[in-house]
Amino acid sequence: MVDPKKGCPPRCGYGLLGLCCSSCLSGPCRRSPFDDKSGGRFCGEDSDWIVAHNVMERVSRESLQAMAALRDALERASGLGNRMEASRLTEMKRLLSPFYRGESALLEMLYPERAFPFLHALKFPPGSWSVALLDAAAARPETHDIEAQLESALRLSAMTLAAEALLGELAGMAPEETGLPLPETPAPLLLLVSDEDGLPNDGRDAAHKEIEAACRETVWICKLRHMAQLPALGRKIYDQWGIPASMSGSLAVVASSSMIHGLGALALGFSLAAVPAYPIHGSPRVENYLTHHLQQTFGHAYLPVQPEEDFVEQILGGLKR
Amino acid sequence: MCLSCVLACQMKALGLLDPRDLASGQKPPRRISMTLIEGTPRTSICRHCVQAPCAEACISGSMVRDEEASAVRHNPETCVGCGTCQLVCPFNAITRNDQEDCMAKCNLCPEDDMPPCVIACGTGALALGRSDHDAQGKKRKFAEELRGERNHG
Numbered sequence: 001m002v003d004p005k006k007g008c009p010p011r012c013g014y015g016l017l018g019l020c021c022s023s024c025l026s027g028p029c030r031r032s033p034f035d036d037k038s039g040g041r042f043c044g045e046d047s048d049w050i051v052a053h054n055v056m057e058r059v060s061r062e063s064l065q066a067m068a069a070l071r072d073a074l075e076r077a078s079g080l081g082n083r084m085e086a087s088r089l090t091e092m093k094r095l096l097s098p099f100y101r102g103e104s105a106l107l108e109m110l111y112p113e114r115a116f117p118f119l120h121a122l123k124f125p126p127g128s129w130s131v132a133l134l135d136a137a138a139a140r141p142e143t144h145d146i147e148a149q150l151e152s153a154l155r156l157s158a159m160t161l162a163a164e165a166l167l168g169e170l171a172g173m174a175p176e177e178t179g180l181p182l183p184e185t186p187a188p189l190l191l192l193v194s195d196e197d198g199l200p201n202d203g204r205d206a207a208h209k210e211i212e213a214a215c216r217e218t219v220w221i222c223k224l225r226h227m228a229q230l231p232a233l234g235r236k237i238y239d240q241w242g243i244p245a246s247m248s249g250s251l252a253v254v255a256s257s258s259m260i261h262g263l264g265a266l267a268l269g270f271s272l273a274a275v276p277a278y279p280i281h282g283s284p285r286v287e288n289y290l291t292h293h294l295q296q297t298f299g300h301a302y303l304p305v306q307p308e309e310d311f312v313e314q315i316l317g318g319l320k321r
Numbered sequence: 322m323c324l325s326c327v328l329a330c331q332m333k334a335l336g337l338l339d340p341r342d343l344a345s346g347q348k349p350p351r352r353i354s355m356t357l358i359e360g361t362p363r364t365s366i367c368r369h370c371v372q373a374p375c376a377e378a379c380i381s382g383s384m385v386r387d388e389e390a391s392a393v394r395h396n397p398e399t400c401v402g403c404g405t406c407q408l409v410c411p412f413n414a415i416t417r418n419d420q421e422d423c424m425a426k427c428n429l430c431p432e433d434d435m436p437p438c439v440i441a442c443g444t445g446a447l448a449l450g451r452s453d454h455d456a457q458g459k460k461r462k463f464a465e466e467l468r469g470e471r472n473h474g
Contacts, residue, residue, distance in 0.1 A: 014328060017340050034331065
């Protein structure tokens with residue numbers, strides 16, 4: 001799919017919809033977005049399963065990368081001369097244990113239920129991060145519960161954000177530090193997240209500037225350098241306003257090549273506008289769960305950004321919901 | 322067989338550039354499709370035949386051979402949807418457009434500089450040319466080889 005106006009490199013239309021499946025060696029298969037509910041060529045799976053499966057594949061891969069980063073940081077912190085309490089290090093290491101199914105005091109501290117009710121409604125925390133990933137991987141080939149797969153993806157994404165916050169702590173930042181001021185009274189926040197570890201990105205920066213210029217007079221804007229600041233922001237919102245983020249009507253604009261960061265914002269109760277948009281449009285069921293279902297049940301939702309419509313208007317519309 | 326041409330054609334039929342703008346329930350007519358026959362991808366698309374059986378069979382005059390463009394054009398406004406063209410087409414290239422109750426086939430997108438299916442093809446397997454394009458190319462190549470052999474001989 002080539003858009004001559006935008007001059008972008010050719011992209012796979014099926015991939016943009018999430019309908020390109022490489023889950024087995026008999027593929028890769030492409031499902032037409034216009035087909036009925038009939039099965040695929042070899043496995044018989046429908047569009048809903050393919051899209052949800054692709055989301056889980058991406059989330060699992062990104063989780064593993066983040067786990068490796070946390071493990072490496074913990075190994076360094078466990079060496080001679082470290083100043084962190086042994087008990088805290090042990091708690092962090094327990095997050096990576098593939099056998100630990102007990103409650104995690106660390107996750108409870110990072111994500112208290114009163115501040116993150118949606119996350120706890122997803123049966124969070126489930127034990128260690130590794131257990132959550134392994135359980136999701138073990139269940140995925142057989143399960144046709146699309147919503148359960150999406151809930152697993154959201155849980156894993158939240159755990160990734162927690163791990164990245166812990167990485168900040170290992171690097172010397174205090175866990176409560178956000179450096180972000182909030183209004184005195186509850187008000188919808190517009191969070192602009194750069195999230196590329198300091199890498200310059202002209203498109204992302206230009207989009208942020210355009211949004212900021214258009215929304216400055218109408219909404220409180222918070223600019224985050226990294227998604228790792230989001231858990232602390234969620235706790236601060238509750239501490240200052242007495243309501244969870246999901247009830248504040250806040251919207252996070254996440255310009256990132258990582259899906260797990262945007263889904264993490266969603267798991268924490270922030271509405272989400274992702275740039276680029278996520279490849280879920282090929283499944284009405286997946287899209288409905290992340291949009292209408294979340295909106296009606298919890299008050300926040302994923303905002304599917306239409307490529308050909310005005311981006312800023314869509315953002316402002318998302319804040320008004 | 323990436324099927325990008327199929328999706329590009331369907332997007333064009335719906336007037337969309339980006340598949341993420343699709344609304345649920347949309348069903349564009351099929352003007353190009355791909356199948357695997359003994360492991361080889363084959364397209365089901367109008368071949369714009371020089372002696373088009375669909376043009377001869379059409380009872381409403383909606384199928385017309387355009388010699389200048391080397392194409393068989395279908396006019397959906399005059400088409401009555403009888404399906405005779407579909408019966409006589411040897412390439413299974415004509416389908417029914419249920420939305421507009423008429424037939425549908427490839428018209429080579431005369432309003433575009435290049436058909437979207439050709440643009441979408443990432444390998445160059447699809448190319449736009451006259452119906453005798455390949456034959457003319459072969460003739461030129463053979464003539465060059467003959468000249469070469471005579472010069473050396």
